[in-house]
Amino acid sequence: MLQYVVRRLVYGVITLIALSVITFWLMNSTKGDALDRLKSNPRVTAEEIRRQTEFYGLDKPKTQQYLTWAKNFVQVWNYPDAWGRSFQGTQKVQELVYQRFGGTLRLMTTALLLSVLIGIPLGIYQALRQYSFFDQTMTTFSFVTYSTPIFVLGIGLQIVLALYLEKWTGVKFFYTSGMNSVHYADFSFWGRIGDTLQHLFLPAISIALISIAGYSRYQRASMLEVMHSDYLRTAKAKGLSRRSVIVKHALRNALIPIVTLVSLDIAGLLGGAVVTETIFAWPGMGRLYIQAIGANDWPEVMAVVMIIGFMVVVMNLIADLSYGWLDPRVRYD
Numbered sequence: 001m002l003q004y005v006v007r008r009l010v011y012g013v014i015t016l017i018a019l020s021v022i023t024f025w026l027m028n029s030t031k032g033d034a035l036d037r038l039k040s041n042p043r044v045t046a047e048e049i050r051r052q053t054e055f056y057g058l059d060k061p062k063t064q065q066y067l068t069w070a071k072n073f074v075q076v077w078n079y080p081d082a083w084g085r086s087f088q089g090t091q092k093v094q095e096l097v098y099q100r101f102g103g104t105l106r107l108m109t110t111a112l113l114l115s116v117l118i119g120i121p122l123g124i125y126q127a128l129r130q131y132s133f134f135d136q137t138m139t140t141f142s143f144v145t146y147s148t149p150i151f152v153l154g155i156g157l158q159i160v161l162a163l164y165l166e167k168w169t170g171v172k173f174f175y176t177s178g179m180n181s182v183h184y185a186d187f188s189f190w191g192r193i194g195d196t197l198q199h200l201f202l203p204a205i206s207i208a209l210i211s212i213a214g215y216s217r218y219q220r221a222s223m224l225e226v227m228h229s230d231y232l233r234t235a236k237a238k239g240l241s242r243r244s245v246i247v248k249h250a251l252r253n254a255l256i257p258i259v260t261l262v263s264l265d266i267a268g269l270l271g272g273a274v275v276t277e278t279i280f281a282w283p284g285m286g287r288l289y290i291q292a293i294g295a296n297d298w299p300e301v302m303a304v305v306m307i308i309g310f311m312v313v314v315m316n317l318i319a320d321l322s323y324g325w326l327d328p329r330v331r332y333d
Helices: 002-027 034-040 046-056 062-073 093-128 133-147 150-169 189-227 230-237 242-254 256-270 274-279 285-294 298-326
Strands: none
Touching (some): 002 062, 002 298, 034 046, 062 298, 093 133, 093 189, 093 242, 093 256, 093 274, 093 285, 133 189, 150 189, 150 274, 189 242, 189 256, 189 274, 230 242, 242 256, 256 298, 274 285
16 A cells, blocks of 8 residues: 555656646746846836846746746745745736635535535436336426536526526626625624625535536446446345435445546645636635736746646545445555
């Protein structure tokens, strides 16, 4: 087990290095360089340009710039300015990322919990009621929802649940943009919770609906495959209760494909939902990423990409280790 973990970590480090090299090359292959962009920005002073040039080695060859960035980037725990400052102003990249990460974490945790708590039980129930009216209805719903672009779904929810619902009832249930109201600080404790939920519901449910459709379909297919296996028929023949057969024998093995799917979704979601955060003006990592690409601000882009890459490596490792818990036949030799 230990050798397997060490081997996977080594592969993960190599993957992150390759990812950083490719991203750095792509961001610096456009016309002009960072010094030109800094000098053309009226908000950046001459002293800031000098400091940025010295910190990133912008007056040196690209290879030297990458090595300088990499040396600083890995020292994130040693000093608070390891990732440098944004090319769009003077704010520290670490502060920008940490601020946006909190918003993304709030949104994605909510969406993921809704997806897992609804999608997986829904898929199990559909498998147990195969070809029933409920199964056919939810199958149709899943196909329609999963094939609907997120921007169509998000805007549709804004129109129906925010604009029309307020018009019909005279009560504002949900907000269509931002993470909090302007007067959020003046609200009571419960008022803040209510305001947060009103802002959080629409973007979270937009992401969750598509994930629920995907999880339910995967879980249904996996559950049906397991339920028709030989060892499950043997368990039934031994006289075990239906509950024991489903929960103890069928569900654990049927969860293996879902573990992979959920683990990769966690890594991707923590990187931010670009389209959803843009539609709902949610201050998260995805929106920061798009803004940084538009401004060719490679320090911000590199920080976001490396965080996403790190999460993918970690969640893949966790998923692989989870297989051994779900299925004792899995070996890591």
